[in-house]
Amino acid sequence: MALALKDRNPEMWxxxxxxxxxxxxxxxxxxxxxxxxxxxxxxxxxxxxVQNLPPMEKVGRLNALEKEIEEVVFAELLEFPEDDPENEESGEPGLEGVSP
Known part of the structure; x- marks a missing residue:
């Protein structure tokens, strides 16, 4: 994650x-x-x-769900804020309004 942040927003990093x-x-x-x-x-x-599937199909569906959700969560949440040159009033570039 540190590298993703450093690449996406080096000033914040x-x-x-x-x-x-x-x-x-x-x-x-x-x-x-x-x-x-x-x-x-x-x-x-x-x-x-999902709950009404036969046991083996349920396991397969749950495994597929896990991978799908993992991809979506990481893709969305690893989008750190980009550098914003207009956000330098605080003296801490890129930190205003940023929360994990």
């Missing part, structure tokens, strides 16, 4: 690293990823369509 907050930010962001995955998987796996 530098600001967090300089402030000593990079590890805490990435830890919180990772927890958010895990929670988003868990909630999506729980919701999708408890639908009647």
């Amino acid at each position: 530098t600001a967090l690293r300089t402030a000593g907050e990079l590890d805490a930010y990435l830890t919180e962001f990772a927890q958010m990823l895990v929670e988003a995955f868990r909630m999506s998987y729980d919701r999708a796996s408890h639908t009647a369509d």
